[in-house]
Amino acid sequence: MSELTFATIDQTVLDTLEPGGRRYWTLIAVLFGGVLLGAACWTYQIFVGVGVAGMNNPVAWGTYLINFVFWVGIAHSGTLISAILHLFRAGWRNPIARAAETMTVFAVCTAGLFPFIHLGRAWMVYYMLPLPNQRNLWPNFQSPLMFDVVAISTYLTVSSLFWYTGLLPDLAIVRDRATGFRRQVFSVLSLGWTGRFEHWRHYTRGYLFFAALATPLVISVHSVVSWDFALGVVPGWHTTIFAPYFVAGAIHSGLAMVLTLMIPLRRIFQFEKIITTHVLESVAKTIVFTGLIVGFAYGTEFFIAWYSHNPLEQYIFLYRPTGDFRVGFWIMVVCNTMIPLLFFFKPVRTSIPWLLGISICVNVGMWYERFVIIVTSVARDFIPYAWGLFTPSPVEFGIMIGSFSLFFFLFCLFVKHMPSVSMTEMKETLE
Amino acid sequence: MAAERRIMGLFSDPDQVVAAIADLRQGPWALRDVRGPIPHHGIAAALGLKKSRVGWYTLAGGIIGFFSGFALAAYCAGQWNLIVSGKPVVALVPFFIVGFEFTILFSVLGNVVGLLNEARLPDLGAVKPHEPPCTGDRYGLVAGCSHEAAAGLEAFFRSRGAAEVSVLA
Structure with missing residues (x-):
């Protein structure tokens, strides 16, 4: 860090905006192919009907809702890093804040597609909007699904505005070094920012309020997502622990995705002096913390099932580790709570291959956590006659590949066209 | 000249x-x-800059947001006027959640309006090519x-x- 100067920070970051080479555009093309695959599957589903997905009675919430919760969770660490750690004045968050915020915006966009996909008849989405209409149908705001519409829309708006506000001084830096059409574009995007202290006076205040408002929002959004389940009386869902459990899990998965994205970015763009091992190590330590909370939540669920003497709860928590979906359960437990404990050892959390490998394990584990929560509970609810199983169909796999491709496609486009590290915040770290 | x-x-x-x-x-x-x-406390102090008024816009946005969100939920519920299990049509707890989300949303919108208005942005004419950045x-x-x-x-x-x-x- 001590070798850095304002000029070297600018130069290192601005070098990443040079036109991409053949390998970059090949990657973009492959990811775009994945997006087209997802779009084709969704189009097919719209024409044929939502029955082409593997969802059926009793498992009517399948991979679409799993992916929705997964991507909302991924979105959470961006706000944790940019807002909560900003309020705590944790300097190590500065090099990764921009990429994490970007991840948040794209993950919420990706998550936001899944309720539309899950609807089947996507054009009926206006039923959820409070629009005056001749049928006199109004949304019922007592439903957690309506809480979700409000919460996710708010989160997308707030995280996008927070991200753009943070970008303003950096867009001006790019503008001042650009020429021609590029300069014109960045002139408009930077809104005429010149670094006047009159601007900074309002900007620093506004940014502080952004962080202060985003902090309760990030906690409320995943709490609201958890209530989609917890307010139902389904065994395995109807529990008060869900809100903190989901929030901790969301941050756990989001931090893991930050590592998964930052490590290749650091290598490709030669950000080693900016995104130091200390930064990655700090993320790893936070993952240990969130992993312990998640592990505690898993244990508490089992304890409460035993302690409640409720046979339905006891059965579902016996079914999860031993039933049809036990492989998913054990992937969840091992990847989310055991493997991250390796970060207790300094050689592991300072080793780039270990950091990358464990972060991918946590991502996989967190996807399976949502699978286990959503599928197992409805597959085995009250009446044995209504029990059933769930297998995702090829259309669901196609849409899932499409969603992952869309996220990485947008992220890869961003890092080559906008500053992926906040130059301004890095300079503030040096001061 | x-x-x-x-x-x-x-x-x-x-x-x-x-x-x-x-x-x-x-x-x-x-x-x-x-x-x-970057911002600098010493320079801001030397200039005698006062605390920004952006917070007032944020506060106004938050107050408007809470009552708008709660009122929207209550209005929609009133259109049904359907009593379920003896519960009130205008339910305080769930509508508080809608009010909370709207509080955050409108606070942030107020914050952005305040920032743009107080800092006089956008100001595309402020960038002059002959001036050193x-x-x-x-x-x-x-x-x-x-x-x-x-x-x-x-x-x-x-x-x-x-x-x-x-x-x-």
């Missing part, structure tokens, strides 16, 4: 800017503007003076450690 000459001294050290602001005010020149790549690694101190005093101002900037002096107008 402009009635006033505007000259910018470019500094790499913000502490030099703080000292130069104090000295500039003692001289026959007028301090017009200070620019920099202060977004990278230098702090710019802009002062105005009469044509006769321009040479003295340039000398003043150089004496206070300016790496470069540029005539803006």
Whole structure:
């Protein structure tokens, strides 16, 4: 860090905006192919009907809702890093804040597609909007699904505005070094920012309020997502622990995705002096913390099932580790709570291959956590006659590949066209 | 010809800017503007900048948001007017959640409006190609003076450690 100067920070970051080479555009093309695959599957589903997905009675919430919760969770660490750690004045968050915020915006966009996909008849989405209409149908705001519409829309708006506000001084830096059409574009995007202290006076205040408002929002959004389940009386869902459990899990998965994205970015763009091992190590330590909370939540669920003497709860928590979906359960437990404990050892959390490998394990584990929560509970609810199983169909796999491709496609486009590290915040770290 | 000459001294050290602001005010020149790549408490204090009023916009947005969200949920419930299990049509707890989300949303919108309004942004005309940018690694101190005093101002900037002096107008 001590070798850095304002000029070297600018130069290192601005070098990443040079036109991409053949390998970059090949990657973009492959990811775009994945997006087209997802779009084709969704189009097919719209024409044929939502029955082409593997969802059926009793498992009517399948991979679409799993992916929705997964991507909302991924979105959470961006706000944790940019807002909560900003309020705590944790300097190590500065090099990764921009990429994490970007991840948040794209993950919420990706998550936001899944309720539309899950609807089947996507054009009926206006039923959820409070629009005056001749049928006199109004949304019922007592439903957690309506809480979700409000919460996710708010989160997308707030995280996008927070991200753009943070970008303003950096867009001006790019503008001042650009020429021609590029300069014109960045002139408009930077809104005429010149670094006047009159601007900074309002900007620093506004940014502080952004962080202060985003902090309760990030906690409320995943709490609201958890209530989609917890307010139902389904065994395995109807529990008060869900809100903190989901929030901790969301941050756990989001931090893991930050590592998964930052490590290749650091290598490709030669950000080693900016995104130091200390930064990655700090993320790893936070993952240990969130992993312990998640592990505690898993244990508490089992304890409460035993302690409640409720046979339905006891059965579902016996079914999860031993039933049809036990492989998913054990992937969840091992990847989310055991493997991250390796970060207790300094050689592991300072080793780039270990950091990358464990972060991918946590991502996989967190996807399976949502699978286990959503599928197992409805597959085995009250009446044995209504029990059933769930297998995702090829259309669901196609849409899932499409969603992952869309996220990485947008992220890869961003890092080559906008500053992926906040130059301004890095300079503030040096001061 | 402009009635006033505007000259910018470019500094790499913000502490030099703080000292130069104090000295500039003692001289026959007028301090017009200070620019920099990052905020700096010393410079803000030397300029005597007051606390921004952006927070009032945020607060107003939050208050409007809470009541708008709660009112929207209550209005929609009122259109049904369907009592389920003896529960009230206007339910305080679930509608509080809608009110909370709207509080955050409108607070942030108020914050953005406040920021843009108070900082007078967007201001696309503010960026002048002939002016040296202060977004990278230098702090710019802009002062105005009469044509006769321009040479003295340039000398003043150089004496206070300016790496470069540029005539803006």
